[in-house]
Amino acid sequence: MKVPLHPEELEETQPGGVIALVPPCSLAKEATFGFGYVSQGGSKHENEPPWGTPCTQLLIFVATPGCDGFPSLYSKEDYKLSVSEGSLLLSADAVWGALRGLETFSQLIGRDENGTYYINKTEIVDFPRFPHRGLLLDTSRHYLPLRAILETLDVMAYNKFNVFHWHIVDDPSFPYESFTFPELSKQALGCAEKGLEGLYGVIWPCLAPSSLSCVCYDPGAPGLLTPCYLGKEPSGTYGPINPILNSTYKFVTSLFQEVSTVFPDFFLHLGGDEVDFTCWKSNPKISAFMKEMGFGEDYKKLESFYIQRLLDIVSSLGKGYIVWQEVFDNGVKVRPDTIIHVWKENSTPYMEEMANVTKAGYRALLSAPWYLNHISYGQDWMAAYKVEPLEFKGSPEQKERVIGGEACMWGEYVDVTNLTPRLWPRAGAVAERLWSDATVRDLQDAYVRLAEFRCQLLRRGVRAQPLYVGYCESEFNGF
Amino acid sequence: MKVPLHPEELEETQPGGVIALVPPCSLAKEATFGFGYVSQGGSKHENEPPWGTPCTQLLIFVATPGCDGFPSLYSKEDYKLSVSEGSLLLSADAVWGALRGLETFSQLIGRDENGTYYINKTEIVDFPRFPHRGLLLDTSRHYLPLRAILETLDVMAYNKFNVFHWHIVDDPSFPYESFTFPELSKQALGCAEKGLEGLYGVIWPCLAPSSLSCVCYDPGAPGLLTPCYLGKEPSGTYGPINPILNSTYKFVTSLFQEVSTVFPDFFLHLGGDEVDFTCWKSNPKISAFMKEMGFGEDYKKLESFYIQRLLDIVSSLGKGYIVWQEVFDNGVKVRPDTIIHVWKENSTPYMEEMANVTKAGYRALLSAPWYLNHISYGQDWMAAYKVEPLEFKGSPEQKERVIGGEACMWGEYVDVTNLTPRLWPRAGAVAERLWSDATVRDLQDAYVRLAEFRCQLLRRGVRAQPLYVGYCESEFNGF
16 A cells, blocks of 8 residues: 655655764654655646645654764664554664665655655664674775765765775775875875865875885884995885884874864774885884894794884773774784774685684774775676675574664776766675674575666765666766 | 968867858858968067968968769878968868868967967878778767767867767667657657756667667567567566567668668768577567478578568668678678678687678678777777778788777776866777778887877866876866
8 A cells, every 4th residue: 555645745855864963962862754655645646746635744763862973883873663543653762763764765755657755654663783883995005085984974874884984095095185194195185275176196105003004205204214334324215104213102192182082983994904014124223122122033922013103102092992903813903892993805715814813802803895985797796695704604692782784885997987886785795794684695586686776876966876777767978 | 491371360270160160061162261360571579469461371272172962982081281481282082181181270379488370381192091991989888978979079179080880779778769650769768858958878778770689578569579488388588579570671771761860971881790599589470481492400590581681671761881700700692882890809819800801791890909998007008009990811902991999988887077088089099990901000109199199188178087197288177
């Protein structure tokens, strides 16, 4: 049985708009407001303008309407949605659940052959399987304009993703503009002043404290980077950050103090991927320090020493941290509540790594099978969809340590020209895997849902690419 | 030495505009017109507005200025471009060469740090290596709006492609609107009337006379399609076109008469790819015909019989034809001037097929390594670029029978949302391979050219995707 809806009002049901209409903090315990009217009675004369029909409001009940500021791993996202003739009811424990429910509501709205909006009668009890459902976006390798990032955030919400992992800086550029250390992005800003719009592509000292692996130029902060040697003389080039100086840790502390303020989320992703030790090996002062510390020739120990101090600094700022799996693989001592981000696809099979990480008592976050920047011909969303994050040998306690996963869109081959079609609807496969029950995994069903969802994205003006041969009733018209 | 140019005028040098300014038929033997002014004397005061400077015109000499209507395989595209202080000269045998030269000219224009347009002194003698440099675009599997097709044509011209292979119809849809047989696209038109804009996605009888391979529904032209049998009774479904009835050939003749008029080019691509014989095998009348003709159980002979008559019809209309390699592989007798389109990548190694085709005396057209709809992670343009079309064992006469190649963008996974970034600049690698000398094949040089060309495409408003990490002075701003 279909419940017809008031078309004029429903033009407003784009989630972007909805969220703007429903600021979390203003939701009363039994909030009612003018959204999603449906006609009472249900029978209408064909020529009667629909806006003349009396309407019923969508009722939203939020059990704990308090505004808890930012969502966290422990935010409640479950909701119930009940649609019947004359009654539209959305109830949730917290505002976060209400937002997810509003998104579902907006996606349930259809339009019949006469152009009348309707919603089917339905009873939905819905909640996420994993609390961390993220998308990594990389702005270090190509410039992405603000509007592309904002669009990504919108489409993430349509997909019920709840964590935006912004990979701002990396070896190729440092587009984070620090007010404590303005010189860090000075060169990049120079580009912006020339009207280049971008903060990227500059040969930039690798000051991202977690990125130790590039060949660097001295940023004019003497002593921060390791001077490389050629034989017995400094070669004039610089290597990774210098881990043997106190001044390095003072710098890192100040930078992270700022970053903690700019990004109020609890977790910082500290990276910690592989380091090229060549420059460290060439430097006699580093060698002397290695001897003094009893590290022998094992530069991984020096890396661990640096990472350990970095983690201590972040802990002292009251922040939690996520690190790439190498930090775990290299045996760096980390706090028990550290989240280990599993990203390597082949070196150790990633499911084995998930087992190892959770067996060691750490929480695990899965990305290895979800590098969506990797593309191949055909319906590659299927491989992403088929992943089962808990398909490893381990106790129920281990399984509970898997907090979720992240789809990754690294930027080597992606900028504003191709980001959206490459990301959507493919990332939707990951979103469903992380939200829905493990038993929801029929590929043919998923195809139908995803193809229909993609048409919905087109109607919302999102340049989402086709899954296969076919068409949507409204094709993309933003060419 | 750089020659400064008049910026106001040069805002007009986008090739689209240029081509509009230079209609081929109006070019006089020594045409001069107001395009591409450069300052005489060459020395300018910095504060003097450049448009106050006296200018020299670009002179275009066309040796044979006659308008020969449409370009053909024998059109002359060579040109010479000479740029020095006070003199800009473009000379060509034919208007086609002048157009190529104007494109080159427009791409040579740079802009210095003061914003002044300039062009370097240069002497260019340029001509294509192969006469057929094509791009196949598929509008049967997804709807492409007209503006997407027109943009593709523009960018083809920027890349010196000269053949647009429009794959209009195929199994999934028949968006060619025939005035002789309006019922062919009637269902599709029905969609258009509903405001769906598209002529696609309809379960459509496979009437593309060269496409015999789909399961079909009767289009209301009784007898045209083969009735399939289930045991001794017609099953109610229809198979490929019915090759045993004279009415079929009458229909095909009328359709091709129309198509020949709508598309005045000399060549028609007749397809001729693989057929599923199941329906033909089930039909007792077809079996009887096979017996009568002495075809035994070899349905390839029936296919050949049909294709042979199709080719005769096209020949009788004064048209030349291109066919997929299966027609050659299956031993169908074709005219000696037939062009065989080599597209299979693996069954026979494509270079072996090129050798076989040319050894048999036919002209060959290469697409096998250039299916750009096939995507993979990384810089896959390099594989397309490294192809050497004449790298097969054969006599010089055989090599001369290779008329060129076509990049193909089949539409299974491509529509307006992702066409442009998927096609450009990747297709540029094929364009250069087909235009430039065989010795031009250094990958690093090509990378630099292609990356810079891609920046030029962005400046022209084309959503071309990045080759790798980096940036352009003007990023894409058409989001």
